[in-house]
Structure formats: C-alpha cells, structure tokens
Amino acid sequence: MEGNETAERQRLRGDLVDLLNTYSSEANHIGHAFAHLHRLNATDLHALLAVMHAERRGAPLTPGKLGEAIGLTSGATTALIDRLERGGHLRRSRESADRRVVHLRYADAGMALALSFFAPLSPRTDEVMAQFGVGELQTIEKFLHGMISALISYRDELRSH
Template sequence: MEVNETAERARLRRELVDLLNTYSSEAQHIGHAFAHQHRLHATDMHALLAVMHAERRGAPLTPGKLGDAIGLTSGATTALIDRLERGGHLRRSRESTDRRVVHLRYADAGMALALSFFAPLAPRTDKVMAEFDVTELQVIERFLQGMIGSVVAYRDELRNA
C-alpha cells in the first residue's frame, strides 16, 4: 500500500465511524420521538425493532430470543411483552406444531402506528438510495452487515464479562 492510500484509508475509517455514529444518534432521536408520542419506553422501541427485523427475515422471535436480543431477564421480558401487547403493539402467536412455542408478531394496530409515523421518512431514504447503483448498494450492504456484526460481537462480550 502506498502512503497516500494508507492515509486515505485512515481518513475514511475516521469519517465512516463518525458518520455511522451520527446516523445512529439521529435515528435514535427519531425512535425516541416515536416512543414519546406513543408513550413507549426506550426498551420497548428496541423490542419492537427486534420483532420487526425478525419478522422481515421470516424467523419470528420467541420471548426468550427477544430477551437475549435486548439483554433482559425472562421476568423483565414477560413484563415488556405484556405491556406491548396491552398497548396493541405486539401479539403472541402459536404457530408451530408445539403449542408451547410462542412467537412474537407486530400487532396490526402497532404496525399501523409505526407505518404512519415513519412513512414520511421513506421517500427521503429512497431518494438517497436512488443515487447508487445496485452494485454500490450491495457493497454498502456488505459493509453495514460487517459493522453490525462487529458491534453485536462486542456487545455480547460486554454482557458476558
């Protein structure tokens, strides 16, 4: 690697980490606004995001997996699920042949609230993504998956310390 490339890699590392931190912070502000508007706790938002992402992947969470994902005890997870279910945000579903297995799904009312709140953001993000071709978006996807993996691994180390 020549000196200029090494310096540029160091500059990009700093800039990309700063940009990721800024994005995370700004996204949290939006999440907090949604939570405040709908009288939810920050933990509720983390839970709802985890449920939504799991549903999108086609692998709905069980209460135990939700607790693991957001770092709660089983008792705290049950209280959280009960609260979100009462508020119309989540529903419990028994979908497997083993009726003891409970999956968590977004409730229709909760999904409607989320869609109405976040809908104005979609055209803004679509506009940004339209500036990149598919190959560039695939590189960005690979980069973000790697960065998320590194943060999750560190988070798990901190939990187990």
C-alpha cells in the same frame, strides 16, 4: 502510492465512523420521538424493532430470543411483552405443531402506528438510495453487515463480563 492509500484509508475510517455515529444518533432521535408520542420507553422501542426485524427475516422471535436480543431476564421480558401486547403493539402467536412455542408478531394496530409515523421518511431515504447503483448498494450492505457484526460481537463480550 502506498502511503497515499494508507492516509486515505485512515481518513475514510475516521469519517465513516463519525458518519455512522451521527446516523445512529439521528435515528435514535427519531425513534425516541416515536416512542414519546406513543408512551413507549427505550426498552419497548428496542423490543419492537427486534420483533419487526425478525419478522422481516421470516424468523419471528420467541420470548426467550427477544430477552436474549435485548438483554433482559425472563421475568422482565414477560412483563415487557405483556405491556406491549396490552398497548396493541405486539401479539403472541402459536404457529408451530408444538403449541407451547410462542412467537411474537407486530400487531396490526402497532404496525399502523409505525407506518403512519415513519411513512414521511421513506421518500427521503428512497431519494438517497436512488443515487447508487445495485453494485454500490450491495457493497454498502456488506459493509453495514460487517459493522453490525462487530458491534454485536463487542456487545456480547461486554455482557459476559
């Protein structure tokens, strides 16, 4: 029995890695289509996603944290933020008692563009998620968090070389 479980684990490992790679590739294609449509480059798109995810978590990014997240120098981060702000995608916000602290927020115009582009995808993903119970979704969530942590750890290791 143990040999069968080991063989199945190996099969699942290979299949899941292939599926994650395919998912990542397809998501990148959609992201690139959005970026191309709105004259954004890959770094712009990564920055917007980082800002959006941080906002969803209730912890908006500072320019420094954005630079760290996407691997840019301070000067390059400032130029990126300036460009995205001019394009209506981002806005700088001073929300703390310390007025020197700047947080980055998705601008209303940028959010409207993203929502209109990605809205047709939502019913498709909702249909897939409806096929799974809450417990299954929690297991998938735990798995994806673990895989993302592994990728981030390796990415950070590569940056330190």
